[in-house]
Amino acid sequence: PPLAPPLPHRLPGPGPSPAMLLRSRLLRSLPSALPRPSLARALSSLATYPPTAYNTGLRKLAKATFGEALSAPLPPNYEPDALTMEEVPTVVGKLSNGMRVATRFMPTKTATIGVWIDTGTRFEDAKVNGVAHFLEHLIFKGTNKRDQRKLEVEVENLGAHLNAYTSREQTVYYAKALKNDIPQVTELLANILLDSKLDAGAVERERDVILREMQEVDQVPEEVLFDYLHGTAYQGSPLGRTILGPESIIRSLNQDDLRAYIAEHYKPHRMVVVCTGDIKHEEVMSIAEANFGRLAADPAGKSSLDYVCETPSYFIGSEVRVRNDDQPLAHFAMSFESCGWAHPDSPAFMVLQSLIGSFDGRHSVMKNSGNRLTAALADTPDCQSASTFSTTYTDTGLFGVYAIAKPGNLDDIVHSVLDAMIRPCFKVDSGELHRAKTALKVSMLSMLDGTTAEAEEIGRQMLAYGRRIPTVEMFARIDAVDEDAIKRIANNYFYDRELAVASIGPVHSLPDYNWMRRRTFWNSY
Numbered sequence: 001p002p003l004a005p006p007l008p009h010r011l012p013g014p015g016p017s018p019a020m021l022l023r024s025r026l027l028r029s030l031p032s033a034l035p036r037p038s039l040a041r042a043l044s045s046l047a048t049y050p051p052t053a054y055n056t057g058l059r060k061l062a063k064a065t066f067g068e069a070l071s072a073p074l075p076p077n078y079e080p081d082a083l084t085m086e087e088v089p090t091v092v093g094k095l096s097n098g099m100r101v102a103t104r105f106m107p108t109k110t111a112t113i114g115v116w117i118d119t120g121t122r123f124e125d126a127k128v129n130g131v132a133h134f135l136e137h138l139i140f141k142g143t144n145k146r147d148q149r150k151l152e153v154e155v156e157n158l159g160a161h162l163n164a165y166t167s168r169e170q171t172v173y174y175a176k177a178l179k180n181d182i183p184q185v186t187e188l189l190a191n192i193l194l195d196s197k198l199d200a201g202a203v204e205r206e207r208d209v210i211l212r213e214m215q216e217v218d219q220v221p222e223e224v225l226f227d228y229l230h231g232t233a234y235q236g237s238p239l240g241r242t243i244l245g246p247e248s249i250i251r252s253l254n255q256d257d258l259r260a261y262i263a264e265h266y267k268p269h270r271m272v273v274v275c276t277g278d279i280k281h282e283e284v285m286s287i288a289e290a291n292f293g294r295l296a297a298d299p300a301g302k303s304s305l306d307y308v309c310e311t312p313s314y315f316i317g318s319e320v321r322v323r324n325d326d327q328p329l330a331h332f333a334m335s336f337e338s339c340g341w342a343h344p345d346s347p348a349f350m351v352l353q354s355l356i357g358s359f360d361g362r363h364s365v366m367k368n369s370g371n372r373l374t375a376a377l378a379d380t381p382d383c384q385s386a387s388t389f390s391t392t393y394t395d396t397g398l399f400g401v402y403a404i405a406k407p408g409n410l411d412d413i414v415h416s417v418l419d420a421m422i423r424p425c426f427k428v429d430s431g432e433l434h435r436a437k438t439a440l441k442v443s444m445l446s447m448l449d450g451t452t453a454e455a456e457e458i459g460r461q462m463l464a465y466g467r468r469i470p471t472v473e474m475f476a477r478i479d480a481v482d483e484d485a486i487k488r489i490a491n492n493y494f495y496d497r498e499l500a501v502a503s504i505g506p507v508h509s510l511p512d513y514n515w516m517r518r519r520t521f522w523n524s525y
Helices: 018-029 036-048 051-066 131-138 148-158 179-195 200-217 221-233 255-265 281-292 304-310 346-356 364-368 372-378 410-425 430-447 451-465 471-479 483-493 513-521
Strands: 091-094 100-105 110-117 161-166 171-178 271-277 318-323 330-338 358-360 383-392 397-405 500-505
Touching: 091 281, 100 281, 100 451, 110 179, 110 451, 131 161, 131 171, 131 200, 131 255, 148 171, 148 179, 171 179, 171 451, 179 271, 179 281, 200 255, 221 318, 221 330, 221 397, 221 500, 271 281, 271 451, 330 383, 330 410, 330 483, 346 383, 346 397, 346 410, 346 430, 346 471, 346 483, 358 372, 372 383, 372 410, 383 410, 397 410, 410 483, 410 513, 430 471, 430 483
Parallel strands: 100 271, 318 500
Antiparallel strands: 091 100, 110 171, 110 271, 161 171, 330 397, 330 500, 358 383, 383 397
16 A cells, blocks of 8 residues: 555645645546556546545545555565564654654663655755755854854854755764754754754855755766756756755855745744654653744645645756766666655565675676676676666655766666666566565664654655555565566567656766667567
8 A cells, every 4th residue: 555645744735635635636646557548537526535534545546546455465474574564663742833743662771863855856946946045054153142163162062063064855964972862952953943043144144055055966976867868858947956956056146035035934833843753752742842832833834745745856868968077987867767665666676776786896806796787797897886866756756776887888877777677677686586575674674773763754754655654564565576577668668668868977988868768668588
């Protein structure tokens, strides 16, 4: 079933009905190979379900659209790993203004607390592209209670780590400190988020900092390449914009733009307070209410889903290449459109990413790998590295391979990559699939190695799914992905589908777009 049934906090106020919004969301996330007449009938039936039956309605709609193959059955006599059953649960509460609070106990002397906000570059107006990232920088430059120096000294005296970042769909502010200092750190975070001065002098100073940061980012090929990839795949739509924004807009942003962005998007129903560490849920609720409870509720405010439905991002098969023969290595990425966070195919894409794998030319052991892509690239001397990526958003995603190589036989590398991506349409080895599932589980567990990593995962899932998915459930969803499921998503999303390609550097030997497009429907497996 879908990972995230529609929840009340994600439904809109006045305007389009929840049924219409969910129809728009599903239209964007369902594979385009589905027959449109039956799809239209299934979506139309959703409007007949009352607001109290969203989950039931979504299940019936999905079955009517996908058929019974939607919910892949678990293997016979399936039993979950006993270790995953011992997981400490994530407790979720809600403040008086509708802001959610999620906590998880961890037996450590430190704790991480932060605010995850359901907004980012995607929800900016095109005229102020980059304002979310600009605000992330400026928000630490002084409040009505603390100037910049006092704030920095206070954080240093606590020995805390204060940080923030902005992505295309999320903005995060968090701090890690001793568990006894969490009340003070929470008050500091609330003061930063709710009472920043945003004075004109700080805006001008931070403008220069961001412009220098842009120059530094432009020297990182991977950052530049993926901006180009998004720009060509989602050209003319919100996901195609860069996080930092263009230089011309950064030079023109002012206090009014920043305050308008805060007023529109920093709302309680789009924010989640997350705390992980040796601290009780009730205590965190009390601290959060005292500091964030004063933020006024907005029952009629838009949710991120409203913005996505108003300005959806459409995938466009296309290519951008920036040839520069002065660079020593060629960087290129090829991707197909995948599904959104809560789509039923999402776990299968996680397994497929692990199944295709990655390659690092620095390790000679790669030649003996059981992974087909790794073994093939190991025999290509010009290939330096290759990694499979799966970038997921609310209603869409990018799934592909990013490679770095010397400017020699790029066509051989592209041939191997496309072979690895199209092969699952026809053949999936059960042994390789089992190894991929195991590697994925180990990777997921190894990433949660501290309070900050755990808080990151809880915050991301609360915004993406509306809940924290227990490890035992996620592992069960992974184990339910069989050979037929991999073949189905590979055929629905890859076989004879448009792809987006971005490349920079000495790419003279990179095949043209039509050459790559023809390799998406081979029948020689």
